[in-house]
Amino acid sequence: MHxxxxxxxxxxxxSAAETGAAIAQGVRNVFPTATITSIPIADGxxxxxxxxxxxxxxxxxxxxxxxxxxxxxxAQYGLLGDGQGxxxxxxxxxGLPLLRPAQRNPLTTTTYGVxxxxxxxxxxxxxxxxxxxxxxxxxxxxxxxxxxxxxxxxDQQGQSLPxxxxxxxxxxxxxxxxxxxxxxxxxxxxxxxxxxxxCGPSGASAIYGPQKGATPEMVAxxxxxLAHYASIIxxxxxxxxxxxxxxxxxGGLGAGTLAFLNAELRPGARIILEALQLDExxxxxxxxxxxxxxxxxxxxxxxxxxxxxxxxKKHGLPVLALAGGLGKDYKGIYDLGIDGLxxxxxxxxxxxxxxxxxxxxxxxxTERALQLFRMGLQYKGRLI
Numbered sequence: 001m002h003x004x005x006x007x008x009x010x011x012x013x014x015s016a017a018e019t020g021a022a023i024a025q026g027v028r029n030v031f032p033t034a035t036i037t038s039i040p041i042a043d044g045x046x047x048x049x050x051x052x053x054x055x056x057x058x059x060x061x062x063x064x065x066x067x068x069x070x071x072x073x074x075a076q077y078g079l080l081g082d083g084q085g086x087x088x089x090x091x092x093x094x095g096l097p098l099l100r101p102a103q104r105n106p107l108t109t110t111t112y113g114v115x116x117x118x119x120x121x122x123x124x125x126x127x128x129x130x131x132x133x134x135x136x137x138x139x140x141x142x143x144x145x146x147x148x149x150x151x152x153x154x155d156q157q158g159q160s161l162p163x164x165x166x167x168x169x170x171x172x173x174x175x176x177x178x179x180x181x182x183x184x185x186x187x188x189x190x191x192x193x194x195x196x197x198x199c200g201p202s203g204a205s206a207i208y209g210p211q212k213g214a215t216p217e218m219v220a221x222x223x224x225x226l227a228h229y230a231s232i233i234x235x236x237x238x239x240x241x242x243x244x245x246x247x248x249x250x251g252g253l254g255a256g257t258l259a260f261l262n263a264e265l266r267p268g269a270r271i272i273l274e275a276l277q278l279d280e281x282x283x284x285x286x287x288x289x290x291x292x293x294x295x296x297x298x299x300x301x302x303x304x305x306x307x308x309x310x311x312x313k314k315h316g317l318p319v320l321a322l323a324g325g326l327g328k329d330y331k332g333i334y335d336l337g338i339d340g341l342x343x344x345x346x347x348x349x350x351x352x353x354x355x356x357x358x359x360x361x362x363x364x365x366t367e368r369a370l371q372l373f374r375m376g377l378q379y380k381g382r383l384i
Contacts, residue, residue: 003027004281005038007291008304009047010324013358016040016047017054019291022359023322026366027289030374039276041290043304044132044191044268049078049087052130055276056081063120065113066148068094068137069103070163077117085128085275086121090114090250091135094144096212099137104213106139106205106222108164111253115148122182130271131257132191133250137212139165139205139222141198141229142256150179151260165205165251168225174236176260188261191268196248198241198255199227204248212251226252233259269307279311287373288312289320289366295341296327309337320373322365324354342369 005027007019014022020038027036042051053060058081067073075092079085091097093113096104118129138144143153144163152175153161161167197203205214205222214222229252230242239259241247246265247255257263273279282288290308305321312319321333321341333341344361345354346368354361 001031001286002035002037002284003031004285004288005036006041006278006288006304006308007322008041008043008293009051010291010293010358010362011046013355014362015054016042016051018359019362022362023289023291023366026363027370029363029367030370037281037285039278039281041276041278041304041308042268042272044193044271045134046089046091048130048132048191048268048272049076049089049092052080052087052272052275053078061120061124063117065093065116066110066144067098067113068109069099070110073098073113075113075117077121079121079124079126080275084126085130086124086126087130087132088114088117088121089132090253091132093117094138095135096137097135104137106137106164106209106212106214106251107166107218109138109140109212110144110163111136111138111140111142111251111256112144112148112163114142114253115145118145119149119180122180122186127182127186129186129188130191130275131188131263132268133253133257134191134193136250136253138253139209139212139214139226139251141165141168141204141226141252142254142260143168143229145253145256146179146260149183149260151176152178165222165225168229169221171229171232174232176237179260183261186261188257188263189271190246190254190257190263190265191271192246192249192254192265193268194249195245197243197245198230198247198252199223202248204252207248208251230255267307269304272304273307273311278308282312282315282317285315285317287320288317289322291322291362293324294327295321295323295330295333305333305338306336313337320369322362322369324358340369340372342366
């Protein structure tokens, strides 16, 4: 029997690789002679860099860059084991957790650090980029990123715009003549799981601005600034970005990657599964086991579990899902292609205890689930 383990991390307790190791231990307790392949998975959000580094035997790098409030921060990015790829989480340099609540101000926060991370990876010879853009503290349309890579965003006096989304209202001209020439040989895949346009009632400012500290008045100012920004991009770069689904992701960074990097916006889970060539691993598998911290009605929307199940069904494979807990309408995951699920707790326990003992609980839950799977094989006369 060949069992493919493709887990996500359990936030606050286990990385994707650690989750896979715990599941593997449970597998060996039931099927000691089984062939086990473990591929850590992510969906483009938190944990994406670590998962891809673990799966490809890559390397984690650190870089001092400009944080969202303009201060220096240490951010990590990944060099994939294939020698060509790099993976970056924009939240590492421009994320909301980097700011204290009193510092949150999307009028002035910047994505400059994202551009600096891209430049660092360019210096390492990387030309294929996977960029996760969740968890931003910014609303600058990726302007800071573009400036870090050499783009000139100028006001009427020919001066470079200062950091932040509010400054975009003063944009008079964009020039990309000084942008890093190495970008022309690069391919950027943007892990984007929202469909918001850049502007308007469902745009970056209106939907995500308040969580970044924007008042209603600030939302209106930022939305108008992004609309002006889009018009200048259209005029100077001949790129229409305002209404593209996903352009509003990460405070408009989606639009910025389209305009300045000729990027491709795609569901994060799909990008990761393709990068890890999970389809190839499934060709030799008999069972797929996946895991996530919580399974609920949101699992169908861009989550790895749903993407893994859909891929497994193309190969006619049964799928077992393990979870720390179940949420509202969790039964909908069966429609995604999940054949069975098991939660980690075997008895009443506190969340603190469950987090501290996540690894043995994961192994035990795997063992319980596979005993049932084994019974099914015996019933069908197919014990392997």
